[in-house]
Amino acid sequence: MTEGEQRNQWNSTYSSKPNFFGAEPSDLAIRAVDIFRKNGCRKVLELGCGQGRDTCLFAKEGFQVIALDYSESGICQMREKAKEMCMDKNVECVCQDLRAGIPLPDGSVDAVYSHMLFTMELWEKEIQFILDECNRVLRPGGLNIYSVRNDHDPHFGKGPHKGEDMWQNPIGFVVHYFSEEKIKRLSKGYEIVHVREFDDPSKPFTKKLYEVLLRKP
Numbered sequence: 759m760t761e762g763e764q765r766n767q768w769n770s771t772y773s774s775k776p777n778f779f780g781a782e783p784s785d786l787a788i789r790a791v792d793i794f795r796k797n798g799c800r801k802v803l804e805l806g807c808g809q810g811r812d813t814c815l816f817a818k819e820g821f822q823v824i825a826l827d828y829s830e831s832g833i834c835q836m837r838e839k840a841k842e843m844c845m846d847k848n849v850e851c852v853c854q855d856l857r858a859g860i861p862l863p864d865g866s867v868d869a870v871y872s873h874m875l876f877t878m879e880l881w882e883k884e885i886q887f888i889l890d891e892c893n894r895v896l897r898p899g900g901l902n903i904y905s906v907r908n909d910h911d912p913h914f915g916k917g918p919h920k921g922e923d924m925w926q927n928p929i930g931f932v933v934h935y936f937s938e939e940k941i942k943r944l945s946k947g948y949e950i951v952h953v954r955e956f957d958d959p960s961k962p963f964t965k966k967l968y969e970v971l972l973r974k975p
């Protein structure tokens with residue numbers, strides 16, 4: 759895997775396809791809004807926001823959002839959407855490779871949210887580092903909600919193998935698949951609230967995912 763190849767692929771995909779995953783928010787984001795409200799979360803950090811379909815929902819629902827992605831194209835589109843919605847005061851967009859860490863102070867957010875970020879081309883030790891960073895920036899009692907493709911997904915084990923549990927899918931993205939055991943292994947420093955399987959029907963094809971809810975003690 760060449761450094762930067764996947765990032766270039768996200769940039770060119772987002773530049774040519776304005777709503778690659780669809781214009782509507784994901785089902786995970788809709789569930790997350792409810793969870794944030796019940797737990798008194800107001801400031802949300804979204805990792806791997808892409809073109810911002812879920813960021814827009816969080817901003818519309820009144821949350822203060824910091825949206826981060828390493829794709830300049832995704833971040834620019836997100837910034838434009840926030841301006842068009844007159845929500846640019848509620849949304850801060852940051853272009854950053856998460857392997858370099860999260861540029862926020864300790865204990866500064868109520869919740870971290872990521873839909874299909876950890877399931878990208880990241881080695882397990884990089885995922886552990888990012889999850890530790892999430893733990894650092896969360897306040898005590900803060901939540902980390904994330905989703906990952908799982909080992910029941912129709913693409914699991916198919917296509918060119920890229921190391922660990924990663925395979926390249928038919929449209930060229932490298933996908934990291936998770937078992938429940940891997941999720942438990944990566945949850946050091948958190949309380950696991952739940953791990954649930956769900957189907958994500960959003961474009962370009964239906965995926966099998968785990969929804970993971972973690973709490974910082």
Ligand SMILES: C[S@@+](CC[C@H](N)C(=O)[O-])C[C@H]1O[C@@H](n2cnc3c(N)ncnc32)[C@H](O)[C@@H]1O
Pocket residue numbers: 768779784805806807808809810811812826827828829832854855856857872873874875878879
């Ligand atoms: C499967 S997409 C999901 C996008 C968005 N969450 C959604 O559901 O619409 C994964 C996103 O993670 C971003 N990403 C992948 N690796 C990253 C990294 N190392 N640092 C920051 N962003 C990354 C990609 O640019 C892409 O936007």
